[in-house]
Structure formats: C-alpha cells, structure tokens
Amino acid sequence: DTAVSQTPKYLVTQMGNDKSIKCEQNLGHDTMYWYKQDSKKFLKIMFSYNNKELIINETVPNRFSPKSPDKAHLNLHINSLELGDSAVYFCASSQGLAGREQYFGPGTRLTVT
Amino acid sequence: EDQVTQSPEALRLQEGESSSLNCSYTVSGLRGLFWYRQDPGKGPEFLFTLYSAGEEKEKERLKATLTKKESFLHITAPKPEDSATYLCAVQAEGNTDKLIFGTGTRLQVFP
Numbered sequence: 001d002t003a004v005s006q007t008p009k010y011l012v013t014q015m016g017n018d019k020s021i022k023c024e025q026n027l028g029h030d031t032m033y034w035y036k037q038d039s040k041k042f043l044k045i046m047f048s049y050n051n052k053e054l055i056i057n058e059t060v061p062n063r064f065s066p067k068s069p070d071k072a073h074l075n076l077h078i079n080s081l082e083l084g085d086s087a088v089y090f091c092a093s094s095q096g097l098a099g100r101e102q103y104f105g106p107g108t109r110l111t112v113t
Numbered sequence: 114e115d116q117v118t119q120s121p122e123a124l125r126l127q128e129g130e131s132s133s134l135n136c137s138y139t140v141s142g143l144r145g146l147f148w149y150r151q152d153p154g155k156g157p158e159f160l161f162t163l164y165s166a167g168e169e170k171e172k173e174r175l176k177a178t179l180t181k182k183e184s185f186l187h188i189t190a191p192k193p194e195d196s197a198t199y200l201c202a203v204q205a206e207g208n209t210d211k212l213i214f215g216t217g218t219r220l221q222v223f224p
Binding site for chain 1: 144145147149151154155156157158159162164198200202204210211212214216217
C-alpha cells in the first residue's frame, strides 16, 4: 500500500504551458506539503496545508497554486511554465503541525523545454 | 537565519568500515531534528527524530545522536545496501511545520 502517492512521475512540457501534479496520502494525516528539489539535490519547502488551510507559502511565484480539496489530497498547479521550474517536486504529509516526522511521496520530475 | 550544514558532502566506505556523518545546525529554538535516507529516483525515507540534546536513536546499523549544535549519524559495519544520500533537517520553534534541509551526504559502500 502506497502511503503518499504522486502523479505523474515524469512530466515533460514546453515553456509557457500549464500543468498540474496530484498528490494523495492514505495515512490519515491532516497536514500536507509540497517541496522542490533542485538539480543540486537541495530540498526546499514550498507550501503546507493543515486541514485544507494554507499554513506556509514560502516565497513561491504566484504561478504556483496549491489546492487541497480534502485532507487526503494536495494538488499543485503551475501556470506559464519556465525553464527554471525544472526540478523534482515532492509531496509529503504529517500528523499535526509541529515536531512530527513527514512522509514523502516518490516525486514528480518536471522537465521544461 | 536557521541553517543546516552537512558534512562530508560525499563518503566512500569499504563494507564493514564504520564512520559518522555530521549535521550542524543553527536555529532559534530546536523543535526537532530529522534524519532521512534518499535513494536515487525516490523520495526521502524517514529514519529518526531527535528532540533534545543527549538523545540517541538506533535502527539496525544506524545510530543518531544529538547535541545542542550538531547531530551525528553513526554507521556501524555498513553494507552496500546502506549506500544512499542521507539528509538532515531541522524544525525550528515558531516555524510551525517547516523542515529546513541540509544538502545531504552521499554515501557509497563498496563490497
């Protein structure tokens, strides 16, 4: 049973396009996150949602819009894709807001050409 | 500014050769320090959480320790399957649930 799943695993698209990445967790957690891992493998938080409420928005361009339809899902929509958006995007989840471990999905490798 | 630094950047070990990975951190107040393992093409896999100086956690060949300024991940008699990138992250008080990651240590264990 996959705890945190993401689709698609790979996404290749052209500059200017709009794309979405979906995330689902079956752990019963109430908090979900999006992280970006760049080409140097540095992992940085983008957003977090707790009970469908936006908690963290970490200086991300407004072309990125997260949406949480319910506690088990957190999607990431990206408008007007740029070359610099190429990275691996990870979804994660945890129970509660502080001091608890986060469980990560397998990642979505986005390549913008 | 909250910061995490990991060293070394890369480590090559012979099977059975024990060693330690270092994670130095600077935070206004530590809520928790987390160790993750990441295999190529996969998401980080949770290993340990440490909350206070002096705390230790063990899992198989891995042991994590914590002081007020750094954490060590000790690997005893490593095997080739321990090869991975090990990531350290901190959660600071007042920062809700944000994890601040280091850049990782890439470990290779040769038979």
